[in-house]
Amino acid sequence: xxxxxxxxxxxxxxxxxxxxxxxxxxxxxxxxxxxxxxxxxxxxxxxxxxxxxxxxxxxxxxxxxxxxxxxxxxxxxxxxxxxxxxxxxxxxxxxxxxxxxxxxxxxxxxxxxxxxxxxxxxxxxxxxxxxxxxxxxxxxxxxxxxxxxxxxxxxxxxxxxxxxxxxxxxxxxxxxxxxxxxxxxxxxxxxxxxxxxxxxxxxxxxxxxxxxxxxxxxxxxxxxxxxxxxxxxxxxxxxxxxxxxxxxxxxxxxxxxxxxxxxxxxxxxxxxxxxxxxxxxxxxxxxxxxxxxxxxxxxxx
Amino acid sequence: xxxxxxxxxxxxxxxxxxxxxxxxxxxxxxxxxxxxxxxxxxxxxxxxxxxxxxxxxxxxxxxxxxxxxxxxxxxxxxxxxxxxxxxxxxxxxxxxxxxxxxxxxxxxxxxxxxxxxxxxxxxxxxxxxxxxxxxxxxxxxxxxxxxxxxxxxxxxxxxxxxxxxxxxxxxxxxxxxxxxxxxxxxxxxxxxxxxxxxxxxxxxxxxxxxxxxxxxxxxxxxxxxxxxxxxxxxxxxxxxxxxxxxxxxxxxxxxxxxxxxxxxxxxxxxxxxxxxxxxxxxxxxxxxxxxxxxxxx
Numbered sequence: 001x002x003x004x005x006x007x008x009x010x011x012x013x014x015x016x017x018x019x020x021x022x023x024x025x026x027x028x029x030x031x032x033x034x035x036x037x038x039x040x041x042x043x044x045x046x047x048x049x050x051x052x053x054x055x056x057x058x059x060x061x062x063x064x065x066x067x068x069x070x071x072x073x074x075x076x077x078x079x080x081x082x083x084x085x086x087x088x089x090x091x092x093x094x095x096x097x098x099x100x101x102x103x104x105x106x107x108x109x110x111x112x113x114x115x116x117x118x119x120x121x122x123x124x125x126x127x128x129x130x131x132x133x134x135x136x137x138x139x140x141x142x143x144x145x146x147x148x149x150x151x152x153x154x155x156x157x158x159x160x161x162x163x164x165x166x167x168x169x170x171x172x173x174x175x176x177x178x179x180x181x182x183x184x185x186x187x188x189x190x191x192x193x194x195x196x197x198x199x200x201x202x203x204x205x206x207x208x209x210x211x212x213x214x215x216x217x218x219x220x221x222x223x224x225x226x227x228x229x230x231x232x233x234x235x236x237x238x239x240x241x242x243x244x245x246x247x248x249x250x251x252x253x254x255x256x257x258x259x260x261x262x263x264x265x266x267x268x269x270x271x272x273x274x275x276x277x278x279x280x281x282x283x284x285x286x287x288x289x290x291x292x293x294x295x296x297x298x299x300x301x
Numbered sequence: 302x303x304x305x306x307x308x309x310x311x312x313x314x315x316x317x318x319x320x321x322x323x324x325x326x327x328x329x330x331x332x333x334x335x336x337x338x339x340x341x342x343x344x345x346x347x348x349x350x351x352x353x354x355x356x357x358x359x360x361x362x363x364x365x366x367x368x369x370x371x372x373x374x375x376x377x378x379x380x381x382x383x384x385x386x387x388x389x390x391x392x393x394x395x396x397x398x399x400x401x402x403x404x405x406x407x408x409x410x411x412x413x414x415x416x417x418x419x420x421x422x423x424x425x426x427x428x429x430x431x432x433x434x435x436x437x438x439x440x441x442x443x444x445x446x447x448x449x450x451x452x453x454x455x456x457x458x459x460x461x462x463x464x465x466x467x468x469x470x471x472x473x474x475x476x477x478x479x480x481x482x483x484x485x486x487x488x489x490x491x492x493x494x495x496x497x498x499x500x501x502x503x504x505x506x507x508x509x510x511x512x513x514x515x516x517x518x519x520x521x522x523x524x525x526x527x528x529x530x531x532x533x534x535x536x537x538x539x540x541x542x543x544x545x546x547x548x549x550x551x552x553x554x555x556x557x558x559x560x561x562x563x564x565x566x567x568x569x570x571x572x573x574x575x576x577x578x579x580x581x582x583x584x585x586x587x588x589x590x591x592x593x594x595x596x597x598x
Contacts, residue, residue: 291551292353294528 003194003230008151011190012225014182014218023213026254036249037287040280043248044071045079046266048106048237049301050274051086052113052205061090065097067301072281075288081277082266083136087112088125091132106136106171110161113175113204115140119157126164137161138171140204141188143178151191158195171199171237176215177207185215189222193234201237205272210240213254220258233262239272245283248276274301314344314489316351316513317496319358320506325514326350333489336400344489347514349522352454352481355510356528359452359479362507367449367477375424378475380502382417385410388498392463395490399462409565413467419570420471427476427572435583442586447579449477450555451530454523456516458535458564462488463495465564466511469533472574474508478531481510483523489513516541524548524556531555531578535562 031039049068051060061084068081083104084094094105107129111117117125126137139161145153162170172192176185192200200219203210216238223234236255242248248271255269263269278301282293314333315322327348332340345351366374385392389410396406428447437443453473458465462485473480484492496511512519520541524532525548532554534545542558549556557577562569 292356292522292526292528294526294552297527297552 003232005194006190008155008187008191008194011183011187014186016182019182019217020214023217023254026213026217026257027250029250029253031249031253033287037284039249039252040245040284040287041079042264043245043252043271044277044280044284045082046270047081047277048083048085048239048270048272049081049277050084050205050239050272051301052108056087056090058090058093061086061093062097064301065094065103067277067299068098068103069101070299071277072285072298075281075284078281078284082270085138085272088129088132088134091129091134095133104135105133106138107132107134108138108140108204110139112138112140112173113206115142116144119160122157123160123164126161130164130166130168134168136169136171136199137165138173138201140173140175141192143175146179146184146188146191151187154188155191155195158192158197162196169198169235170196171201171235172197173201173204173239174219175204175207176202176211176219177209182214182218185218186222189219190226193222193226197234199235199237199270201239201272203238203240203272205240208241211238211242211272213250216251217254217258220255224259227259233268235268235270236263237270237272239270242271242273243275243279245276245280248280277301312342314342314493314513316345316347317493317500317509317511318351318355318507319361319510320500322496322500323351326354331515333399333487335398341398342490344493344513347483347512347519349519351512351514352519352522352526355481355512356452356454356526358507358510359481360528362505363449363451363479365505366474366479366508369477371425371428371477374475374477375421377503378417378421378424378471381499381504382414382421384498384502385414385417385495388494389414391494392491395494396462399488399490409461409464412565413464416464416467416570417471420475420575423572423575424475427575430572431576431579437585440588442588443583444586445581445583447476447576448582450578450580451478452528453478453480453531453533453578454483454526454529455480455533456483456520456523456535457485457492458559458562459485459487459516461485461564462491465535466492466495468564468569468574469535469559470509473533473578474504476575476578478578479508481512481523481529483516483519484511484513486514486516520544521548524554525551527552529554531557533557533559533578535559537561 051064068084071078083106085106086094088107091107109126109129110122174188179185189200278298285293315324325345325347329346330343331346333342333344335341392410393406432446435443455469492511524545
């Protein structure tokens, strides 16, 4: 199928007030117990458990992988997380630790988090991660070039990385906190999707603000419009700043009401987070035992 | 000035969580009455979710508060006393509204101020009194020091409006703990006004959180919240004590139970009240025998 590339300089403009109001309305839904528990388990299953620190060691990554497979063994019947997200140098460690658990290994690449490097370096970074066994690649766009209006450069770069990914799914991080306006978020989303992204992702988690509900809404709407135009589904990953179970449920409500049930699984939606898992586990344990929980009784990740 | 026609501005009695004065999330209130049964104020009827939020604030404040120097905690307690002194008249008026005579009200406020000063002085001294170097038979330097328990959930003595609350709260925070206090159900006014004193006295938000509401409703949560390290109760009610002890066992909470204490006397202030909310940590530190000497401690 041939997809016609639109003129990105005329991406739809975003009504800031409207988007923010609509996003805040998703937080007002009342979820009753059974729905809440199912929602929490679904959210757990959508997490990309992440560690992206300069100080990451093999031990830390192995520990994170153990956590990914054994979220809280006291609670039987829990799902695992969707993936573990690490730096390229830790991919082989994670791959080995996760074994045949079915949990994917995602690797950031392309001079994460700034993306300020030569294309050749970015491609090699990507290929290295793939060769180590990464199932998914999280790339960053060149925000500097984007702000300079060099959309073709950004487009070509994403397309080149996508080619280097082969079968691995590509997540394109827009780093919305550096884009400055919803209009630009929409434009960057369009560029990424037309260039071949499998996922669009809000943030690296390295700068604030990271994911917010309005920004995610803008991106979900871009995905919806892209789907109507091309028939191709794109997945979404808000990342950074989502650490509370309640907020995760708000995101799921938004996902369901914007893109519908087809997107309500971890193939089409992920949370990039690390502390979210424990908060969800605490809520699930609260529902099961009736007693407010303490972080002291949950494993660190 | 038409003061005769002026409508008095009545105070909204709200709760105190994390250095803020929210209303209860439940939106519920109850009516506080005086001895004659006349209404004196609408007061928040706090819910378990308010308690949960308060515990969250107390947990968040614990690291900073327990990490402060003991001397600085003493300074802050002294500051609370200063602020209370400055608002004495308001407390006396509120106590009288709730049924005290003028003389008793004055005495209660004065004693509350003095008690804050008393514990302010103890902040950097109880550690020396209760810590110890222990004699052991091996080559070890063995010592025991006190550490705060963590988050304490305390149900203030129900018979008094101010002195009971102050007598329980002060030793808890003097020792580096943070706390959630449930005010006297029948005499809640001074607790809320005292929260305003706390809020204007350099005490970091979250160190003390004060709720108003029904003891019977909130008591189970004070005892079974997994993130609470100790629960304090002061009434002679066997059934409630039983509930607390049973539920506290869930995470081996320490239960501090004060039976038949008269909070408006000098007998109910001593460094032992600080000690009640402390854990003892004992350390075995290997030492070398020098010059053929035996272990000296």
